[in-house]
Amino acid sequence: MDDIRIPEPAAPDATVAPGSTAASAPMALLDVDPMVPRRYVVTRVRQDTRDTFTLLLDPADCEPPLDFKAGQFTMLHAFGVGEVPISISGDPSHPAPLEHTIRNVGAVTRALVEAAPGTEIGVRGPFGTSWAVDDATGHDVVFVTGGIGLAPLRPAILDVLGNRDAYGKVLLLYGSRTPDDILYGHEMHRWADLNDVNVQMTVDNAPYGYKGKVGFVTELVARAGFDPRNGFAFVCGPEVMMRSAANSLASRGVAKDKIRLSMERSMKCGVGLCGHCQLRELFVCVDGPVLPYSQLEPLMNVREL
Numbered sequence: 267m268d269d270i271r272i273p274e275p276a277a278p279d280a281t282v283a284p285g286s287t288a289a290s291a292p293m294a295l296l297d298v299d300p301m302v303p304r305r306y307v308v309t310r311v312r313q314d315t316r317d318t319f320t321l322l323l324d325p326a327d328c329e330p331p332l333d334f335k336a337g338q339f340t341m342l343h344a345f346g347v348g349e350v351p352i353s354i355s356g357d358p359s360h361p362a363p364l365e366h367t368i369r370n371v372g373a374v375t376r377a378l379v380e381a382a383p384g385t386e387i388g389v390r391g392p393f394g395t396s397w398a399v400d401d402a403t404g405h406d407v408v409f410v411t412g413g414i415g416l417a418p419l420r421p422a423i424l425d426v427l428g429n430r431d432a433y434g435k436v437l438l439l440y441g442s443r444t445p446d447d448i449l450y451g452h453e454m455h456r457w458a459d460l461n462d463v464n465v466q467m468t469v470d471n472a473p474y475g476y477k478g479k480v481g482f483v484t485e486l487v488a489r490a491g492f493d494p495r496n497g498f499a500f501v502c503g504p505e506v507m508m509r510s511a512a513n514s515l516a517s518r519g520v521a522k523d524k525i526r527l528s529m530e531r532s533m534k535c536g537v538g539l540c541g542h543c544q545l546r547e548l549f550v551c552v553d554g555p556v557l558p559y560s561q562l563e564p565l566m567n568v569r570e571l
Protein backbone atom coordinates (compact mmCIF):
# COMPACT_ATOMS: atom_id res chain seq x y z
CA MET A 267 0.00 0.00 0.00
CA ASP A 268 1.18 3.54 -0.72
CA ASP A 269 2.40 5.70 2.14
CA ILE A 270 -0.36 7.80 3.59
CA ARG A 271 0.55 11.48 3.79
CA ILE A 272 -1.31 13.56 6.33
CA PRO A 273 -1.34 17.16 5.09
CA GLU A 274 -2.11 20.17 7.20
CA PRO A 275 -5.87 20.70 7.36
CA ALA A 276 -6.95 23.50 5.02
CA ALA A 277 -8.83 26.49 6.33
CA PRO A 278 -12.43 26.50 5.13
CA ASP A 279 -11.86 29.26 2.63
CA ALA A 280 -8.28 28.41 1.75
CA THR A 281 -7.57 28.03 -1.97
CA VAL A 282 -4.54 26.44 -3.47
CA ALA A 283 -3.53 26.97 -7.08
CA PRO A 284 -3.85 23.86 -9.28
CA GLY A 285 -0.61 21.94 -9.24
CA SER A 286 0.68 23.03 -5.86
CA THR A 287 0.06 20.84 -2.83
CA ALA A 288 -1.90 21.76 0.23
CA ALA A 289 1.04 20.71 2.38
CA SER A 290 2.94 23.68 1.00
CA ALA A 291 0.09 26.10 1.76
CA PRO A 292 0.56 28.25 4.86
CA MET A 293 -1.25 26.92 7.90
CA ALA A 294 -4.04 29.35 8.68
CA LEU A 295 -5.46 29.92 12.10
CA LEU A 296 -8.94 28.45 12.05
CA ASP A 297 -11.63 30.71 13.41
CA VAL A 298 -14.32 28.38 12.04
CA ASP A 299 -14.30 24.61 12.50
CA PRO A 300 -14.28 23.30 8.89
CA MET A 301 -16.05 20.13 10.06
CA VAL A 302 -19.10 22.01 11.34
CA PRO A 303 -21.70 22.71 8.63
CA ARG A 304 -23.21 26.17 8.31
CA ARG A 305 -27.00 26.12 8.01
CA TYR A 306 -28.53 27.21 4.71
CA VAL A 307 -32.14 27.37 3.56
CA VAL A 308 -33.28 26.02 0.21
CA THR A 309 -34.98 28.94 -1.53
CA ARG A 310 -35.62 27.30 -4.89
CA VAL A 311 -35.10 23.99 -6.68
CA ARG A 312 -34.99 24.19 -10.48
CA GLN A 313 -35.31 21.02 -12.54
CA ASP A 314 -32.73 21.17 -15.35
CA THR A 315 -33.12 17.71 -16.88
CA ARG A 316 -34.83 14.42 -16.05
CA ASP A 317 -32.42 13.66 -13.17
CA THR A 318 -30.55 16.93 -12.57
CA PHE A 319 -31.64 19.85 -10.41
CA THR A 320 -30.14 23.19 -9.35
CA LEU A 321 -30.51 24.15 -5.69
CA LEU A 322 -30.46 27.81 -4.71
CA LEU A 323 -29.48 28.38 -1.09
CA ASP A 324 -29.40 31.35 1.27
CA PRO A 325 -27.63 31.39 4.65
CA ALA A 326 -29.95 30.73 7.59
CA ASP A 327 -27.74 33.04 9.71
CA CYS A 328 -27.03 36.74 9.16
CA GLU A 329 -23.42 36.21 8.07
CA PRO A 330 -22.24 37.30 4.59
CA PRO A 331 -22.63 34.86 1.67
CA LEU A 332 -19.93 32.33 1.03
CA ASP A 333 -16.98 33.67 -0.95
CA PHE A 334 -15.79 31.03 -3.42
CA LYS A 335 -13.60 30.59 -6.47
CA ALA A 336 -14.61 28.89 -9.72
CA GLY A 337 -13.95 25.15 -9.41
CA GLN A 338 -14.28 24.85 -5.65
CA PHE A 339 -16.74 22.49 -4.00
CA THR A 340 -18.69 22.29 -0.76
CA MET A 341 -19.77 19.35 1.38
CA LEU A 342 -23.58 19.43 1.33
CA HIS A 343 -25.28 17.81 4.30
CA ALA A 344 -28.83 16.47 4.07
CA PHE A 345 -29.61 16.22 7.77
CA GLY A 346 -30.39 12.65 8.83
CA VAL A 347 -29.21 11.23 5.50
CA GLY A 348 -25.56 12.14 4.85
CA GLU A 349 -23.06 14.45 3.28
CA VAL A 350 -21.61 14.62 -0.26
CA PRO A 351 -19.12 16.80 -2.17
CA ILE A 352 -20.79 19.00 -4.80
CA SER A 353 -19.14 21.71 -6.91
CA ILE A 354 -20.50 25.22 -6.71
CA SER A 355 -22.15 26.00 -10.07
CA GLY A 356 -22.97 29.69 -9.56
CA ASP A 357 -21.25 32.91 -10.58
CA PRO A 358 -18.26 33.72 -8.30
CA SER A 359 -18.94 37.45 -8.75
CA HIS A 360 -22.53 36.97 -7.46
CA PRO A 361 -22.10 34.51 -4.56
CA ALA A 362 -25.72 34.78 -3.37
CA PRO A 363 -27.79 32.75 -3.66
CA LEU A 364 -25.38 29.82 -3.50
CA GLU A 365 -25.95 27.48 -6.47
CA HIS A 366 -25.27 23.76 -6.81
CA THR A 367 -26.37 21.59 -9.73
CA ILE A 368 -26.91 18.04 -8.58
CA ARG A 369 -27.55 14.77 -10.42
CA ASN A 370 -29.78 12.44 -8.47
CA VAL A 371 -27.76 9.21 -8.28
CA GLY A 372 -28.19 7.93 -4.72
CA ALA A 373 -29.51 8.47 -1.21
CA VAL A 374 -27.91 11.81 -0.37
CA THR A 375 -28.27 13.45 -3.78
CA ARG A 376 -31.91 12.32 -3.84
CA ALA A 377 -32.55 13.90 -0.42
CA LEU A 378 -30.93 17.14 -1.64
CA VAL A 379 -32.83 17.47 -4.93
CA GLU A 380 -36.10 16.53 -3.22
CA ALA A 381 -35.65 19.19 -0.49
CA ALA A 382 -38.65 21.52 -0.55
CA PRO A 383 -38.11 25.31 -0.38
CA GLY A 384 -37.66 26.21 3.29
CA THR A 385 -35.73 23.03 4.11
CA GLU A 386 -32.47 23.59 6.01
CA ILE A 387 -29.34 21.87 4.77
CA GLY A 388 -25.74 22.04 6.00
CA VAL A 389 -22.88 23.49 3.97
CA ARG A 390 -19.16 23.09 4.69
CA GLY A 391 -16.53 24.80 2.62
CA PRO A 392 -15.72 26.04 0.06
CA PHE A 393 -12.86 23.58 -0.35
CA GLY A 394 -10.18 22.72 -2.86
CA THR A 395 -8.30 24.29 -5.72
CA SER A 396 -9.87 26.55 -8.33
CA TRP A 397 -9.77 26.61 -12.15
CA ALA A 398 -7.70 29.84 -11.83
CA VAL A 399 -8.92 31.02 -15.25
CA ASP A 400 -6.79 34.19 -15.05
CA ASP A 401 -3.83 31.98 -15.99
CA ALA A 402 -5.45 31.65 -19.43
CA THR A 403 -5.42 35.41 -20.07
CA GLY A 404 -4.32 36.09 -23.66
CA HIS A 405 -4.91 32.48 -24.73
CA ASP A 406 -7.54 30.73 -26.82
CA VAL A 407 -9.70 29.00 -24.21
CA VAL A 408 -11.32 25.62 -24.75
CA PHE A 409 -13.85 24.16 -22.32
CA VAL A 410 -14.45 20.45 -22.86
CA THR A 411 -17.20 18.82 -20.86
CA GLY A 412 -19.81 16.13 -20.75
CA GLY A 413 -23.13 15.76 -18.93
CA ILE A 414 -23.17 17.13 -15.37
CA GLY A 415 -19.48 18.14 -15.87
CA LEU A 416 -20.75 21.45 -17.23
CA ALA A 417 -21.89 22.41 -13.70
CA PRO A 418 -18.40 22.62 -12.11
CA LEU A 419 -17.18 24.45 -15.24
CA ARG A 420 -20.00 27.03 -15.30
CA PRO A 421 -18.34 29.39 -12.76
CA ALA A 422 -15.12 29.32 -14.84
CA ILE A 423 -17.07 30.07 -18.04
CA LEU A 424 -18.81 32.98 -16.29
CA ASP A 425 -15.42 34.25 -15.04
CA VAL A 426 -14.06 34.24 -18.61
CA LEU A 427 -17.20 35.89 -20.02
CA GLY A 428 -17.00 38.55 -17.31
CA ASN A 429 -13.66 39.59 -18.81
CA ARG A 430 -14.23 38.38 -22.38
CA ASP A 431 -11.79 40.79 -24.09
CA ALA A 432 -8.87 39.37 -22.10
CA TYR A 433 -9.08 36.06 -23.99
CA GLY A 434 -8.74 34.98 -27.63
CA LYS A 435 -11.22 32.49 -29.06
CA VAL A 436 -13.49 30.83 -26.52
CA LEU A 437 -14.84 27.39 -27.38
CA LEU A 438 -17.27 25.20 -25.44
CA LEU A 439 -17.33 21.58 -26.55
CA TYR A 440 -20.21 19.83 -24.80
CA GLY A 441 -21.46 16.27 -24.98
CA SER A 442 -24.51 14.70 -23.39
CA ARG A 443 -26.03 11.24 -23.48
CA THR A 444 -29.21 12.27 -25.30
CA PRO A 445 -30.78 15.60 -26.42
CA ASP A 446 -33.01 15.47 -23.31
CA ASP A 447 -29.94 15.40 -21.04
CA ILE A 448 -28.45 18.68 -22.32
CA LEU A 449 -27.76 20.90 -19.31
CA TYR A 450 -28.15 24.71 -19.34
CA GLY A 451 -29.24 24.54 -23.04
CA HIS A 452 -30.71 28.07 -23.13
CA GLU A 453 -27.68 29.52 -21.41
CA MET A 454 -25.29 27.89 -23.88
CA HIS A 455 -27.26 29.48 -26.75
CA ARG A 456 -27.00 32.84 -24.98
CA TRP A 457 -23.22 32.49 -24.56
CA ALA A 458 -22.93 31.75 -28.28
CA ASP A 459 -25.19 34.63 -29.35
CA LEU A 460 -24.04 37.35 -26.94
CA ASN A 461 -20.52 36.46 -25.82
CA ASP A 462 -18.82 35.19 -28.96
CA VAL A 463 -18.46 31.67 -27.61
CA ASN A 464 -18.11 28.92 -30.21
CA VAL A 465 -20.47 26.33 -28.71
CA GLN A 466 -20.38 22.86 -30.22
CA MET A 467 -22.72 20.21 -28.90
CA THR A 468 -22.94 16.52 -29.55
CA VAL A 469 -25.03 13.67 -28.12
CA ASP A 470 -24.10 10.01 -27.72
CA ASN A 471 -27.53 8.77 -28.81
CA ALA A 472 -30.34 10.58 -30.60
CA PRO A 473 -33.86 9.71 -31.69
CA TYR A 474 -34.66 9.32 -35.39
CA GLY A 475 -34.78 12.73 -37.12
CA TYR A 476 -32.47 14.53 -34.66
CA LYS A 477 -30.69 17.31 -36.59
CA GLY A 478 -27.70 17.95 -34.28
CA LYS A 479 -24.33 16.20 -34.07
CA VAL A 480 -24.18 12.61 -32.82
CA GLY A 481 -20.90 11.24 -31.43
CA PHE A 482 -18.60 11.60 -28.45
CA VAL A 483 -17.44 15.02 -27.27
CA THR A 484 -13.82 13.93 -27.58
CA GLU A 485 -14.33 13.72 -31.36
CA LEU A 486 -15.00 17.48 -31.38
CA VAL A 487 -11.57 18.21 -29.87
CA ALA A 488 -9.69 16.99 -32.94
CA ARG A 489 -11.56 19.38 -35.27
CA ALA A 490 -12.08 22.42 -33.02
CA GLY A 491 -10.79 25.69 -34.51
CA PHE A 492 -8.29 27.27 -32.11
CA ASP A 493 -4.53 27.77 -31.89
CA PRO A 494 -3.24 24.81 -29.83
CA ARG A 495 0.17 26.45 -29.27
CA ASN A 496 -1.63 29.35 -27.60
CA GLY A 497 -4.42 27.21 -26.15
CA PHE A 498 -5.58 26.72 -22.57
CA ALA A 499 -8.12 23.98 -21.80
CA PHE A 500 -10.46 23.26 -18.89
CA VAL A 501 -11.94 19.76 -18.88
CA CYS A 502 -14.61 18.24 -16.64
CA GLY A 503 -16.59 15.04 -16.97
CA PRO A 504 -16.30 11.30 -16.47
CA GLU A 505 -12.67 10.24 -16.02
CA VAL A 506 -12.54 8.19 -19.21
CA MET A 507 -13.77 11.20 -21.19
CA MET A 508 -11.26 13.56 -19.48
CA ARG A 509 -8.36 11.21 -20.23
CA SER A 510 -9.31 10.95 -23.88
CA ALA A 511 -9.95 14.71 -24.24
CA ALA A 512 -6.66 15.59 -22.52
CA ASN A 513 -4.72 13.16 -24.74
CA SER A 514 -6.33 14.64 -27.82
CA LEU A 515 -5.62 18.24 -26.71
CA ALA A 516 -2.00 17.37 -25.91
CA SER A 517 -1.50 15.58 -29.22
CA ARG A 518 -2.75 18.73 -31.00
CA GLY A 519 -0.01 20.69 -29.19
CA VAL A 520 -1.68 22.19 -26.10
CA ALA A 521 0.92 22.21 -23.29
CA LYS A 522 0.04 19.63 -20.63
CA ASP A 523 0.32 22.18 -17.82
CA LYS A 524 -2.26 24.28 -19.66
CA ILE A 525 -4.83 21.49 -19.61
CA ARG A 526 -6.72 21.45 -16.30
CA LEU A 527 -9.06 18.69 -15.15
CA SER A 528 -11.41 18.41 -12.17
CA MET A 529 -11.08 15.04 -10.44
CA GLU A 530 -13.77 13.22 -8.47
CA ARG A 531 -13.07 10.84 -5.64
CA SER A 532 -15.13 9.56 -2.76
CA MET A 533 -14.84 12.09 0.09
CA LYS A 534 -15.66 12.19 3.80
CA CYS A 535 -13.93 15.13 5.50
CA GLY A 536 -13.08 17.44 2.57
CA VAL A 537 -10.14 18.94 4.48
CA GLY A 538 -7.28 16.48 4.11
CA LEU A 539 -7.82 14.41 7.26
CA CYS A 540 -9.53 11.11 6.46
CA GLY A 541 -7.67 9.87 3.37
CA HIS A 542 -10.84 8.77 1.54
CA CYS A 543 -10.00 10.84 -1.54
CA GLN A 544 -6.40 9.71 -1.90
CA LEU A 545 -4.98 9.49 -5.42
CA ARG A 546 -1.49 8.09 -4.78
CA GLU A 547 0.40 11.03 -3.17
CA LEU A 548 -2.51 13.47 -3.66
CA PHE A 549 -5.51 14.17 -1.50
CA VAL A 550 -8.07 15.28 -4.08
CA CYS A 551 -10.01 17.38 -1.55
CA VAL A 552 -7.08 19.71 -0.85
CA ASP A 553 -4.56 19.17 -3.67
CA GLY A 554 -7.50 19.15 -6.15
CA PRO A 555 -10.12 18.83 -7.37
CA VAL A 556 -8.64 20.96 -10.19
CA LEU A 557 -5.21 19.73 -11.25
CA PRO A 558 -3.04 20.13 -14.37
CA TYR A 559 -2.81 17.22 -16.79
CA SER A 560 1.00 17.38 -16.51
CA GLN A 561 0.57 16.18 -12.91
CA LEU A 562 -2.40 13.86 -13.48
CA GLU A 563 -1.31 12.01 -16.60
CA PRO A 564 0.86 9.39 -14.85
CA LEU A 565 -1.88 8.82 -12.25
CA MET A 566 -4.75 8.59 -14.73
CA ASN A 567 -3.02 5.97 -16.81
CA VAL A 568 -2.82 3.55 -13.87
CA ARG A 569 -6.00 1.53 -13.37
CA GLU A 570 -7.69 1.43 -9.92
CA LEU A 571 -5.84 4.46 -8.51
Ligand SMILES: Cc1cc2nc3c(=O)[nH]c(=O)nc-3n(C[C@H](O)[C@H](O)[C@H](O)COP(=O)(O)OP(=O)(O)OC[C@H]3O[C@@H](n4cnc5c(N)ncnc54)[C@H](O)[C@@H]3O)c2cc1C
Nearest residue numbers: 350351352353367368369371372373374375530531532555
Ligand atom coordinates in the same frame (compact mmCIF):
# COMPACT_ATOMS: atom_id res chain seq x y z
C1 LIG B 1 -15.08 17.43 -5.88
C2 LIG B 1 -16.38 16.80 -6.31
C3 LIG B 1 -17.32 17.59 -6.94
C4 LIG B 1 -18.55 17.04 -7.32
N1 LIG B 1 -19.45 17.86 -7.94
C5 LIG B 1 -20.65 17.36 -8.26
C6 LIG B 1 -21.64 18.22 -8.84
O1 LIG B 1 -21.42 19.42 -9.07
N2 LIG B 1 -22.84 17.69 -9.12
C7 LIG B 1 -23.13 16.35 -8.89
O2 LIG B 1 -24.25 15.92 -9.17
N3 LIG B 1 -22.21 15.51 -8.37
C8 LIG B 1 -20.99 15.98 -8.03
N4 LIG B 1 -20.06 15.15 -7.46
C9 LIG B 1 -20.40 13.72 -7.29
C10 LIG B 1 -21.25 13.54 -6.03
O3 LIG B 1 -20.45 13.81 -4.90
C11 LIG B 1 -21.77 12.08 -5.96
O4 LIG B 1 -22.70 11.87 -7.00
C12 LIG B 1 -22.45 11.85 -4.63
O5 LIG B 1 -21.44 11.72 -3.63
C13 LIG B 1 -23.29 10.59 -4.66
O6 LIG B 1 -23.80 10.37 -3.33
P1 LIG B 1 -25.18 9.62 -3.10
O7 LIG B 1 -25.29 9.28 -1.66
O8 LIG B 1 -26.32 10.38 -3.67
O9 LIG B 1 -25.05 8.32 -3.96
P2 LIG B 1 -24.20 6.98 -3.64
O10 LIG B 1 -25.20 5.94 -3.30
O11 LIG B 1 -23.11 7.28 -2.69
O12 LIG B 1 -23.59 6.73 -5.05
C14 LIG B 1 -24.38 6.56 -6.23
C15 LIG B 1 -23.43 6.29 -7.39
O13 LIG B 1 -22.51 7.38 -7.56
C16 LIG B 1 -21.15 6.91 -7.46
N5 LIG B 1 -20.40 7.91 -6.69
C17 LIG B 1 -20.56 8.21 -5.39
N6 LIG B 1 -19.71 9.19 -5.00
C18 LIG B 1 -18.98 9.49 -6.10
C19 LIG B 1 -17.93 10.40 -6.34
N7 LIG B 1 -17.44 11.22 -5.42
N8 LIG B 1 -17.42 10.44 -7.58
C20 LIG B 1 -17.89 9.64 -8.54
N9 LIG B 1 -18.87 8.75 -8.38
C21 LIG B 1 -19.41 8.67 -7.17
C22 LIG B 1 -21.24 5.60 -6.72
O14 LIG B 1 -20.18 4.74 -7.09
C23 LIG B 1 -22.56 5.05 -7.21
O15 LIG B 1 -22.45 4.45 -8.46
C24 LIG B 1 -18.83 15.65 -7.09
C25 LIG B 1 -17.86 14.85 -6.46
C26 LIG B 1 -16.65 15.42 -6.09
C27 LIG B 1 -15.63 14.57 -5.43
Ligand code: FES
Nearest residue numbers: 536539540541551
Ligand atom coordinates in the same frame (compact mmCIF):
# COMPACT_ATOMS: atom_id res chain seq x y z
S1 FES C 1 -8.80 13.53 3.08
FE1 FES C 1 -10.86 13.32 3.72
S2 FES C 1 -11.94 13.70 1.91
FE2 FES C 1 -9.92 14.13 1.34
